[in-house]
Amino acid sequence: MAPVPSFPVKVGHIDDVQELRKARPTSIPERFVRDMAERPKHAATLVSASDIPIIDLCKLMKRDKDEHQSEAMQLKTACEEWGFFQVVNHGIDLSVLENIEKVAKDFFMLPLEEKKKYPMAPGTVQGYGQAFVFSENQKLDWCNMFALGVEPPCIRNPKLWPSKPADFRETLEVYSREIQKLCENLLKNIAVSLGLKGDVFEEMFGVAVQAVRMNYYPPCSRPDLVLGLSPHSDGSALTVLQQVKDSSVGLQILKDNTWVPVQPVPNALVINIGDTIEVLTNGKYKSVEHRAVTHKERDRLSIVTFYAPSYEIELGPMPELVDEKNPCRYRRYNHGEYSKHYVTNKLQGKRTLDFAKIESKTSA
Ligand code: OGA
Ligand code: NI
Numbered sequence: 001m002a003p004v005p006s007f008p009v010k011v012g013h014i015d016d017v018q019e020l021r022k023a024r025p026t027s028i029p030e031r032f033v034r035d036m037a038e039r040p041k042h043a044a045t046l047v048s049a050s051d052i053p054i055i056d057l058c059k060l061m062k063r064d065k066d067e068h069q070s071e072a073m074q075l076k077t078a079c080e081e082w083g084f085f086q087v088v089n090h091g092i093d094l095s096v097l098e099n100i101e102k103v104a105k106d107f108f109m110l111p112l113e114e115k116k117k118y119p120m121a122p123g124t125v126q127g128y129g130q131a132f133v134f135s136e137n138q139k140l141d142w143c144n145m146f147a148l149g150v151e152p153p154c155i156r157n158p159k160l161w162p163s164k165p166a167d168f169r170e171t172l173e174v175y176s177r178e179i180q181k182l183c184e185n186l187l188k189n190i191a192v193s194l195g196l197k198g199d200v201f202e203e204m205f206g207v208a209v210q211a212v213r214m215n216y217y218p219p220c221s222r223p224d225l226v227l228g229l230s231p232h233s234d235g236s237a238l239t240v241l242q243q244v245k246d247s248s249v250g251l252q253i254l255k256d257n258t259w260v261p262v263q264p265v266p267n268a269l270v271i272n273i274g275d276t277i278e279v280l281t282n283g284k285y286k287s288v289e290h291r292a293v294t295h296k297e298r299d300r301l302s303i304v305t306f307y308a309p310s311y312e313i314e315l316g317p318m319p320e321l322v323d324e325k326n327p328c329r330y331r332r333y334n335h336g337e338y339s340k341h342y343v344t345n346k347l348q349g350k351r352t353l354d355f356a357k358i359e360s361k362t363s364a
Contacts, residue, residue, distance in 0.1 A: 009123035012136035017144050018218050019112055026221040031140045033225050038139075040227060040252075040259070040293040052253075052262055053078035055271075057182075058089035060189055076193040079273060083288030084253050086268040087186070092178045094267060099167075100175040101244050104303055106165040107146060108216040118160045120147070125343045127160045131213075132230070132347045142226040142294045144216045150176045151210035176210055176305065183208070183238050183307040186271060194281060196320060201237070201280075206310035208237075209339075213304045217250060220294040228292035228300070232347035235339060236274035236306035243270065243302055248295040251302070253288050275338075275353050276308055279330045282317035289349050311336030316356075330356040 015029060055078060059071040078085035107115070120129030128146045149155035150172065162168050187201040217228040228250055243251065243264040251270065252259040262270055278287045292302070309315065316332030333356055341355050 009134055010136055011122045011133045011138075014130050014133060014140060016112055017142055018108070018216070021218040021220075028220070028222050028225055031138075032142055034139055034227055038227065038231075039224060040291075041224065051260065053082055053085040054265065054268070055085050055087050056089050057087050057091060057185070061185075072189065072193060075189055079190060079193065079285040082253075082255065083273040083286050084262070084270065084290070085272075086262070086265050086270050087182075088265065088268045090182055090269055092182060092269075096175055096178050097242060097267065098245075099171045100242070100303055101301070103165050103168045103171045104146075104214045104216075104301060105244070107162060107168060107214070108144065108301065110164060114164060115146070118146070118162055120145070123344065126157050126211075132343075132345075134344070134346055138346055139227075139230075141229050141292075142217060142220050143228050143292070144218075145213055146216075147211065147213040148172070149209070149211045151180065152207045155209060155211070172212065175303075176212065179240050179305045180208070180210060180307070182240065182269070183305075186238060190277070190285070194284065194321065196318070200318075204280075204309065204313065204315070205237070206313050209306075209308045209310060211306045211308075213306070215292065215302045215304065217292060217294050217300040217302075219297050219299055221296065223294045223296055226294055228294045230347040231289050231291040231349045233278075233287035233289050233350045233353065234272060234274040234306060235276065235342035235352065236308045237276040237280075238307045239272045239274055240305045240307065241270040241272070241302055242304075244300070247300040247302075248298040250292045250295065250300045251290060252293060253290040255288070259291070274306070274308070275342075275350075275356075276315065276335070278353065279356050280315060280318055280321075282321040282326055283329050284321055284326075287350065287353070308339070309335050311339060329358055331358055 053074060055075050056071055059067050062068045115128045118128045120127035125131040126147050126149055131145055148160060188198040191200045192198050220226055249261045249263055251262040273285050273287050275287045277285050313335050314332055315335055317328050317330055322328045342352050345352055
């Protein structure tokens, strides 16, 4: 999560969605009502859950060659064709997942005055509030967010780490360590699936940056008019998303121009390829546009970790993935600059990646 933008930001009044819902359960202020084209109309009618690949990490780690190979193939297909998969048998203790769920829920259920002690300043992305709002006429997401930079410690803003619930900090630290190991492990397997050395990403990334965002989506009386979270791809290398147990279906990914819902699988973690891997692989593994929709009666909470290289590093397509048939599609750039570009622009599909594209500035 990058620094404060250097330009002044006027965002107008931003309703706290939980408070709005409490005070006026059926009111949808104009700023939340999406233009026709953006409304989640056909959302429910789509492809079945089983279409989003499920990767068994335990099988992937097996020494038995056949079992390993078949899972490795699935991982490769998942990265090439979906950019999204759910990982099961990931080795993270269930209690770690349950604990983070609990502190996140407890945090959002605190009185507004308490949460406001950790405000997300306009135009920034850490703290409690709505991120990616940069103007007074921008549509708002039906969501309250709480986001923190976690690793390395120098990106933390200690003033924003809440003192309530009491075990929040420690729980987040334990959780982040586990997610870090998972990301390292997945990146190794992803590298191998590309025919590269297993540790290529780890060596390149330096001290990886990890940030967490907790998204709380209150129920909405008109889910057909609003979005929980605007369409976007993630700027990270990998993103790990935990959907809280028994929550409604909310995450959707754009596949072949259709919004496909991601059905929560118990205890699985949803993984997606971020823009950084798209650039490094010269577009072989692409980041995929996704969004969140809301539910009429049920709330939803997700806990999202963004895993990315150190801000210091320069990156661009890896030479092994550039040849005559696959000409270089992205320029080299400093990752910190990309992060800054990402967090100082509103979410709009995959447009943020135009920053790095060489050929066409218009294609998504
Ligand atoms: C995100 C994200 C989706 C969700 O935070 O980047 O895509 O379901 N969240 O909360
Ligand atoms: Ni996302």
